[in-house]
Amino acid sequence: MKLSTLNIIVFVGLIAIVGVLTMQLLMLNQAYAFEKKEIGEKIHFALQDVVNKIYRDNNSDLPAASPIKKVSEDYYVVNVDDTFEAPILEYYLNLEFQKVKMDMDYEYAIYDCASDEMVYGEYISSSGTAEKNEKKCENCFTKKEGLVYYFAVRFPDLKYSYISSLQQYWIYTGVLFLVLVIYVYSVFLLLKQKKYSELQKDFINNMTHEFKTPLSSILIASNYAAKQPEIERNVKLNKYLEIIIEQSNKLNLHIEKILNVAKSDEMHRGIHKKEFNIVDSLELVKENALLKYGHANVNLTSLKDSYSLYADEFHFYNIAFNILENAMKYGPNGSTEVNINLVETDKKLEIRFSDNGPGIPKDHIDYVFDRFYRVPRENREEVEGFGIGLFYVKKICDLHKWKISIANNPEKGITVTIAIPKKQIQ
Incomplete structure (x- = not known):
């Protein structure tokens, strides 16, 4: 607003x-x-x-x-x-x-x-x-x-x-005074919260932009240095540069995610809808995810070869990749399995992402879509993130008027479901 x-x-x-x-x-x-x-x-x-x-x-x-x-x-x-x-x-x-x-x-x-x-x-x-x-x-x-x-x-x-x-009149007047005080107090809190939100957004924008400039310089210098003959002949130096480039790319990806979330309040302006095939887009998500996480097994099941959706294809790809990436990151090492199922009902098309991971504790499952919220996990300190991926997913679903839900499977893992109204399917 x-x-x-x-x-x-x-x-x-x-x-x-x-x-x-x-x-x-x-x-x-x-x-x-x-x-x-x-x-x-x-x-x-x-x-x-x-x-x-x-x-x-x-x-x-x-x-x-x-x-x-x-x-x-x-x-x-x-x-x-x-x-x-x-x-x-x-x-x-x-x-x-x-x-x-x-x-x-x-x-x-x-x-x-x-x-x-x-x-x-x-x-x-x-x-x-x-x-x-x-x-x-x-x-x-x-x-x-x-x-x-x-x-x-x-x-x-x-x-x-x-x-x-005049007791009744005094009671009505007192109630109105109370309503006025509550209203003024609520407006004060709203404006105060909006001010803090603006400060937070400005801080995130400034911080990420300041990070991107030196990071770009590090990537350019590292890529140039990695091509030098002296570096290529030195196994240790070459390995160190690969680590620098890999971690710099990972940090750059996190910065881009933070920028997207910082702009989420005005993201509706960046939604560009067009017709695309959901199945093809999910196939591309599957292929790219497997390139990054080769140990995983991803299965895509659909009754039809084509579901034409009028939406933002770029953001659809991003939210599907986010969900799939989370399943692979937190799944069992070497045996992660994710099933993507497209299921039709009378009024909607559901895209279900089911994995065989450890699941999410009941005390935390209601908060996974909150901004910056991370579920505490044992033996997963090495998994990096800021808790903004699922917040971004929820934001995009809300902008498209899709319903997203998450639940633990009866035996193992979780299922994330995106419900798209049938009227949006061409």
Whole structure:
């Protein structure tokens, strides 16, 4: 994925999540305002009914102006402007608050003309009974100048009631915040990992290119020196030069493999598909592998002489050679046997590479296609490699939309299977 495309996806995702979170916060704010308004109206209607009952008991006419004054969010003053008794007031308050379903604690105080002070009444719990409570605040009630017959009501848990009544909204908002944090953290890790991947790729490219220049010079000089008469006549020097050339060629091959893997993220650009015969290509792989590993025995079995495949012939040859070479390298010395079978099913053509080697331990078989992963083997320290061959094989299969699998045989060895969809076979 290109960096620009990644940036667009990250930006759009962030905008979407922030947009949803903003809408949720707006809804939470509206719900909070609606809840405040609803509770405020309940309190006002309940206190108005209390005043009406007091005036009715005293056979007095109701005043034209509203007797209820809202001092703060949780503090109300009610100007009765007529005589009333504390027990009657408490009874009416409980009755009217229950009618409007005000299930919260409250406390009240009454103005006393004789002492010119607010006299604390009771702390009434949500159940409607007076009780002793640590939340009592007798000093919270203040005098209201200009009034004589009045009382005040305070709701100590009113703000907490708003929060608890909007519990669902708070949960949804919290979940969205969590999603946003996880998203930002994931993007941060993704960009960090991409940066490390770019650094790793640049390092591999620079390292391999720096190796290739002196290695090419060594090969040119070694090949030139090997042709000199003095070297040809000296058996020891000739042998040493052969070792230098052989090992230099082997190192050059490893460098080429590393370069291919380093470019694997953009390998789809290097795929050049054309029609070719799978059987012919596998025959060529077999011949070249036997030239390198003369001790092996390779058998190719196919029901047909020709299977025309539309794919990249160069990469197909490389992955088949990689699989066959691995079987020969790790197989029993002098008796390695590899069978290549082409098997048709209803929906696919399977190419199966089976060998008689030692197999792969169960703990490691799931990781053989990982980059740079090497299976630890006994008595195989001399077998060289970087653990990139099968990673390259898996990458090419994925680019062609082929399925590759590996499994231990019931008796001995392993079987690597490449499954090609029938629709790709011409």
